[in-house]
Amino acid sequence: xxxxxxxxxxxxxxxxxxxxxxxxxxxxxxxxxxxxxxxxxxxxxxxxxxxxxxxxxxxxxxxxxxxxxxxxxxxxxxxxxxxxxxxxxxxxxxxxxxxxxxxxxxxxxxxxxxxxxxxxxxxxxxxxxxxxxxxxxxxxxxxxxxxxxxxxxxxxxxxxxxxxxxxxxxxxxxxxxxxxxxxxxxxxxxxxxxxxxxxxxxxxxxxxxxxxxxxxxxxxxxxxxxxxxxxxxxxxxxxxxxxxxxxxxxxxxxxxxxxxxxxxxxxxxxxxxxxxxxxxxxxxxxxxxxxxxxxxxxxxxxxxxxxxxxxxxxxxxxxxxxxxxxxxxxxxxxxxxxxxxxxx
Ligand code: NAD
Ligand code: DAU
Numbered sequence: 001x002x003x004x005x006x007x008x009x010x011x012x013x014x015x016x017x018x019x020x021x022x023x024x025x026x027x028x029x030x031x032x033x034x035x036x037x038x039x040x041x042x043x044x045x046x047x048x049x050x051x052x053x054x055x056x057x058x059x060x061x062x063x064x065x066x067x068x069x070x071x072x073x074x075x076x077x078x079x080x081x082x083x084x085x086x087x088x089x090x091x092x093x094x095x096x097x098x099x100x101x102x103x104x105x106x107x108x109x110x111x112x113x114x115x116x117x118x119x120x121x122x123x124x125x126x127x128x129x130x131x132x133x134x135x136x137x138x139x140x141x142x143x144x145x146x147x148x149x150x151x152x153x154x155x156x157x158x159x160x161x162x163x164x165x166x167x168x169x170x171x172x173x174x175x176x177x178x179x180x181x182x183x184x185x186x187x188x189x190x191x192x193x194x195x196x197x198x199x200x201x202x203x204x205x206x207x208x209x210x211x212x213x214x215x216x217x218x219x220x221x222x223x224x225x226x227x228x229x230x231x232x233x234x235x236x237x238x239x240x241x242x243x244x245x246x247x248x249x250x251x252x253x254x255x256x257x258x259x260x261x262x263x264x265x266x267x268x269x270x271x272x273x274x275x276x277x278x279x280x281x282x283x284x285x286x287x288x289x290x291x292x293x294x295x296x297x298x299x300x301x302x303x304x305x306x307x308x309x310x311x312x313x314x315x316x317x318x319x320x321x322x323x324x325x326x327x328x329x330x331x332x333x334x335x336x337x338x339x340x341x342x343x344x
Contacts, residue, residue, distance in 0.1 A: 001024065001026075001027045001028070001074050001075065002027070002028040002029075002030070002072065002073050002074050002075075003020065003027055003028070003029050003030070003073060003074070003075050003076070003077060004030045004032060004069050004070060004072075004073035004075070004076045004077070005017060005029060005030070005031050005032070005076075005077045005079065006032045006033070006060050006076070006077070006078045006079060006080035006102075006106065007032075007033055007039070007060075007078075007079040007080030007081060008029075008031030008032070008033055008044070008055075008079075009031065009033040009035060009039035009040055009041050009043065009044065009055075010033070010038050010039055010040075010079070010080075010083070010193070011038070011083075011187070011189075011191050011192040011193055011196075011226065012079055012127070012187055012226055012229060012230070013031065013033070013079055013080075014040075014043040014044055014191045015189055015190065015191060015226040015227060015229075015230055016077065016079070016226075016229075016230045016233065017029055017031060017044060017047070017053070018044075019227055019230035019231065019234070020230075020234065021047065021050075021053075023231075023234070024234075026052075027052065028052045028053075028054075029052065029053050029054070030054045030055075030056060030069060030072070030073060031044070031053070031054070031055045031056065032056045032058050032060065032065070032066070032069055032080070033055070033056075033057065033058075033080060034057065034058060034059045034060070034080070035057055035337050035341060036082070036098075037193075037334065038083065038084075038193040038195075040191070040193075040328065040333055041055065041337070042324065042327070042333055043191045056069065057341050059102075060078075060080045060098065060102035060103075060105055060106055061097060061098065061101050061102045061105050062105070063105055063108065063109060066105055066106060066109040067109045067112060067113065069109075070106075070109040070110055070113045070120065070122075071113040071114065071115075071120065073122060074121070074122050075122045075123050075124070075125075075237055076106065076110060076122060076123070076124040076125070077124075077125050077127065077233060077237065078103065078106045078124055078125065078126050078127060079127035080098065080102060081095075081098055081099045081102070081127075081161065082094050082095045082098050082099060082157065082160070083157070084157070084193075084195055084196070085131075085155045085157045085158070085280065086195070086280060087157075087195075088155055088156035088157035088160070089155065089156065089280070089281050089282075092156030092157075092160070095156055095157055095160040096156075096160045096163070098160075099157075099160035099161050099163065099164055100160050100163030100164055100167070102164075103126060103163070103164035103167055103168070104164075104167050106124065106126075107124070107167055107168065107171045107177065107179070110122065110124050110177060110178075110179075111171065111175055111177055122178065123178040123179070123180065123237060123242070124168075124177075124178070124179050124180075125179075125180050125181075125182060125233060125236055125237050125240070126164060126165070126168045126179060126180070126181045126182070127182055127184070127233060128161050128162075128164060128165050128181050128182060128183045128184075129158065129161050129183055129184060130145050130183050130184060130185045130222070130247065130249070130287050130289055131153060131154075131155065131157065131158035131161065131284065131287065132151045132153050132158055132161055132162040132165055132183060133145040133149050133150075133151065133152060133153075133183070133287075134151075134152030134153060134154050134158075134284065135152075135154060135284035135285045135286060135287070136285065136286040136287065136288055137285065137286065138218065138220065138285055138286050141288075143288070144249075144288040144289055144290035145183070145247060145287070145288060145289055145290060146247070146290045146293075147183070147244075147245045147246070147247055147293055151165060151166070154282050154284055155282055155284070158284075165181055165183075165245075168181050169181075169243075172242065172243040173243075177242075178242045179242065179243065180236050180237075180240040180241070180242060180243070180244055180245075180246070181244075181245045181246070182232065182233055182236055182245075182246050182247075182248055183245060183246070183247050183248065183289075184224065184229050184232070184247075184248040184249070184289075185221065185222035185223070185224050185248070185249045185250060185287055185288075185289045186221040186222060186223050186224065186287070187223075187224055187225070187226045187229050188223055188224070188225060188226065188310070188311065188314050189225055189226030189227065189314055189317075190226075190314065190317040190318075190321070191324075192226075193328065194325050194328060194329055197256070197259070198259070198263070198311075198314065199318060199325065200212075201260065201263050202263060202267070202314075202315050202318045202319075203318055203325050203329065205263070205264070205267050205269055205273060206267075206318065206319065206322070210273050210274065210275040211260060211263075211273055211274055211275065212275050212277040213256060213257070213260055213274050213275065213276055213277065214256070214277060214278070214279050214280050214283060215276075215278075215279030215280070215283060216279075217255065217256045217257035217260065217276070218255050218256070218257060218285075219255065219256050219283060219284065219285055219286065220253050220254065220255050220256075220285070220286040220287065220288065221253070221254065221256070221259075221286075221287050222249045222250055222251070222252055222253045222287055222288050222289050223250050223252045223253075223254060223259070223305060223307070223311075224248065224249060224250030224252065224302055224305045225250065225302070225304040225305040225310045225314075227304050228248075228250060228302040228303065228304045228305050229248055231300065232246070232248040232294060232300050232302075233248075235294070235298050235299075235300045236294070236298065239298050240298060241297070246293060246294045246297075246298070247289050247290060247291055247293060247294065248289065248291060248294060249288070249289025249290075249291040249302070250289075250302050250305035251289075251291065251301075251302055251305070252302075252305050252306065252307060253286075253288050254307070260274060262307065262308055262311060263311070263315065266308060266311065266312050266315055267315060
């Protein structure tokens with residue numbers, strides 16, 4: 001098996017590639033990543049000498065780059081994206097370009113690719129997000145996102161991802177293409193860019209700073225360990241049904257206040273470390289995943305996401321890998337890439 005992964009130098013991509021290395025050691029992996037601000041090759045440095053691993057710097061919107069890479073692969077995990085909601089509120093254009101146009105480019109590359117005189121036989125898994133469903137009310141805890149719910153994305157990020165979901169649906173319907181979509185909840189684990197709430201809060205506390213909690217802190221997210229997400233995506237690649245959508249969750253709903261208090265406790269800090277700040281514009285109130293379809297149909301459920309153990313292990317990773325996040329927070333790692341590969 002030769003897998004093409006887009007966005008493999010980001011948080012989930014890094015952990016996914018490491019998961020594949022551990023669990024499918026014979027597979028070849030090609031990682032296509034443009035190395036935007038959140039792509040970091042340092043995460044995968046130990047794989048650089050591995051003959052079954054290849055890195056290609058390139059843009060998913062560039063058909064000339066993507067086409068030959070798809071043709072050589074047997075399957076594609078498409079997860080390259082602009083991923084941060086707050087950035088999409090400041091400037092939505094890069095989100096539409098990478099997340100919607102980039103997904104269209106990937107789909108076309110799979111459609112045009114050939115194996116001899118036959119169509120390309122592979123499958124593309126599109127790694128989408130639960131944010132495409134919009135927001136759930138806090139007052140109705142029994143309601144969770146199901147795959148048959150309408151798409152009601154609220155942020156420019158979520159809308160640009162939903163554009164990808166709709167294109168995947170259309171390419172299945174129109175061309176009968178072998179595509180599957182996953183919609184996962186909030187991931188946590190090692191190598192996450194410290195703009196996202198968990199690594200931001202943990203590294204701020206390690207630096208002796210406060211943590212900026214948006215609004216009243218009552219917003220709820222369903223937290224999943226990144227290795228559970230990786231395993232679920234691999235399951236969908238191997239056993240999912242073409243044209244289907246699979247939700248992936250951690251069965252681990254927490255309010256931001258609860259999350260913050262747990263982090264403070266695990267790190268021996270008090271509530272004086274919380275700074276309440278202005279709320280995010282259009283801040284979705286609650287995300288919660290109904291993961292019964294993937295469990296029923298593919299036999300997968302999360303096993304690594306329970307708290308406080310999984311959160312504590314993640315905090316320990318950031319405590320141990322101070323140099324990694326110091327370089328990321330100071331932007332030093334970018335200077336190195338820009339010199340080596342040229343800036344984007
Ligand atoms: P990330 O920002 O850490 O990584 C994204 C990667 O994509 C980076 O390496 C970046 O360089 C690359 N990239 C961006 N634009 C590109 C382009 N045009 N061409 C090639 N590469 C490009 O994000 P992440 O948190 O690892 O998220 C990965 C995927 O998973 C995204 O599609 C995101 O929507 C989805 N997702 C994330 C979460 C989460 O909690 N982080 C949850 C569900 C789904
Ligand atoms: O649900 C899946 C999504 O989870 C992914 O599709 C996105 O790529 C990923 O970024 C994440 O989106 P969120 O917006 O939920 O994650 P973020 O870490 O930015 O914020 C989590 C919650 O914490 C959210 O309610 C906002 C709040 N928050 C966030 C930051 C950065 C704060 O209170 N303070 C902060 O400084």
